[in-house]
Amino acid sequence: MRSTSHAAEPTRLLDEPVCLHRLTDPVLHAEGDPHRVWRWMRHHAPVLRHPDGDLPAFWSLTRYEDVRAVYRDPETFSSRRGVLLRPAHRGEDPGGGMTLALTDPPRHRQLRAVVAGWFTTRSVRWLEESMRDSVRAILARVVDEPVVDFVQDVAGRLSMYLIGSIMGVAEHDHEKLFRWTNEAFEAGVSLAAHQELMHYFIGLMERRLVEPADDLVSALLGGTIDGALLTEEEVLLNCENIVGATENGRLAIAGGMAAFLARPDQWERLGADRSLLPTAVEEVLRWTSSATHSMRTATRDCVIRDQRIAAGDRVVLWVASANRDEDVFVSPDHFDIGRTPNRHLALGIGEHFCLGATLARAQMRILYSELLDRIRLIEPAGPAHRVRSIAVAGPETLPIRLTLR
Numbered sequence: 001m002r003s004t005s006h007a008a009e010p011t012r013l014l015d016e017p018v019c020l021h022r023l024t025d026p027v028l029h030a031e032g033d034p035h036r037v038w039r040w041m042r043h044h045a046p047v048l049r050h051p052d053g054d055l056p057a058f059w060s061l062t063r064y065e066d067v068r069a070v071y072r073d074p075e076t077f078s079s080r081r082g083v084l085l086r087p088a089h090r091g092e093d094p095g096g097g098m099t100l101a102l103t104d105p106p107r108h109r110q111l112r113a114v115v116a117g118w119f120t121t122r123s124v125r126w127l128e129e130s131m132r133d134s135v136r137a138i139l140a141r142v143v144d145e146p147v148v149d150f151v152q153d154v155a156g157r158l159s160m161y162l163i164g165s166i167m168g169v170a171e172h173d174h175e176k177l178f179r180w181t182n183e184a185f186e187a188g189v190s191l192a193a194h195q196e197l198m199h200y201f202i203g204l205m206e207r208r209l210v211e212p213a214d215d216l217v218s219a220l221l222g223g224t225i226d227g228a229l230l231t232e233e234e235v236l237l238n239c240e241n242i243v244g245a246t247e248n249g250r251l252a253i254a255g256g257m258a259a260f261l262a263r264p265d266q267w268e269r270l271g272a273d274r275s276l277l278p279t280a281v282e283e284v285l286r287w288t289s290s291a292t293h294s295m296r297t298a299t300r301d302c303v304i305r306d307q308r309i310a311a312g313d314r315v316v317l318w319v320a321s322a323n324r325d326e327d328v329f330v331s332p333d334h335f336d337i338g339r340t341p342n343r344h345l346a347l348g349i350g351e352h353f354c355l356g357a358t359l360a361r362a363q364m365r366i367l368y369s370e371l372l373d374r375i376r377l378i379e380p381a382g383p384a385h386r387v388r389s390i391a392v393a394g395p396e397t398l399p400i401r402l403t404l405r
């Protein structure tokens with residue numbers, strides 16, 4: 001692997017002035033260094049109130065311990081009113097009370113039981129061979145290209161093919177789904193692509209209602225809670241939730257590749273010792289923290305550290321900050337594929353722990369090992385750009401050149 005930069009990570013002073021309001025500016029996340037702001041907040045204001053602005057007022061939590069505690073207390077911190085910051089003029093998320101991400105216990109557990117079987121270690125192990133085939137097909141398709149956009153051509157395609165197969169999307173429709181999802185969920189949300197995606201799933205649901213198959217859409221359609229079938233709206237919104245969540249997979253895979261390009265010694269280390277694959281995947285998850293934040297709404301008055309949170313207040317858990325908390329991680333700004341322990345929160349924790357965690361880990365492990373087996377040299381082939389978002393992080397484009405062994 002050839003490096004994009006060999007620069008040592010600078011040691012920054014904690015008392016450097018930072019502009020806190022910029023934390024909600026997507027430009028900071030795309031072009032600046034949000035970690036500088038989070039580092040300051042962890043030390044000076046770990047529970048910080050942001051006033052009303054484009055976004056409704058909210059509390060920021062930046063320390064690991066606080067983020068973990070809120071994730072683990074769904075009775076006090078509800079997901080029902082939204083789990084991502086969104087501008088006040090867009091109102092509440094339409095999936096509130098209906099999708100996995102946006103329901104609270106006990107309904108959340110019942111809904112999760114409808115789909116969980118598709119994402120267990122056993123189910124994912126069963127899928128591993130077809131994942132390997134998908135990876136090989138994807139690499140074969142791009143390997144002769146002079147420049148490959150690793151985000152779209154490799155990571156995005158892989159994430160979409162896998163979730164498409166699980167949901168019951170026909171193989172010849174994977175590319176279509178891939179295109180619409182890119183357009184629908186990317187930072188500049190495209191309404192047209194979103195509608196196409198919804199129409200596609202309505203069509204798939206209609207076909208599965210007549211003739212159920214062994215797939216996730218059929219499982220949702222046949223799923224019951226307290227003896228009642230899910231409504232068609234619930235099925236559709238959950239399909240959208242699950243497909244949309246795979247964006248995180250794409251960003252984490254591609255963010256991992258960007259990290260390896262910046263630190264080629266770590267890629268070489270992995271190539272020399274494949275037993276490091278599991279810890280490397282965990283470090284990529286921690287390092288990239290592609291789900292930048294999760295949000296909750298307090299259901300009752302409570303106190304976090306010395307701050308009084310009122311019922312109805314929004315509380316934002318900055319996962320990316322928690323994963324660099326120096327009280328928990330040794331040299332947190334160092335990318336170390338052998339890091340142990342590594343109890344990062346990149347996939348959340350508790351009630352809403354990422355449904356696709358096993359799948360995400362397996363696809364990264366398989367992709368990295370296939371790249372190490374087949375590709376002799378991975379080189380940067382142009383400037384990379386990061387996504388403009390406060391909800392997800394990672395490369396928007398990552399041009400690379402691949403040379404076969």
Ligand code: HEM
Pocket residue numbers: 079083100101102112163241242245246248249250252253285289290291294295319345346347348349351352353354355356357359360
């Ligand atoms: C590396 C990639 C991924 C990351 C970093 C990630 C991150 C997360 C996080 C932080 C949460 C918790 C959100 C919260 O508590 O509010 C979550 C939940 C979820 N994730 Fe992932 N995710 C990834 C991949 C995937 C994939 C591939 C799928 C596809 C099935 C998926 C589906 C979901 C779903 C459906 C939930 C909601 C679960 C629930 O509320 O019970 N994720 N994910």
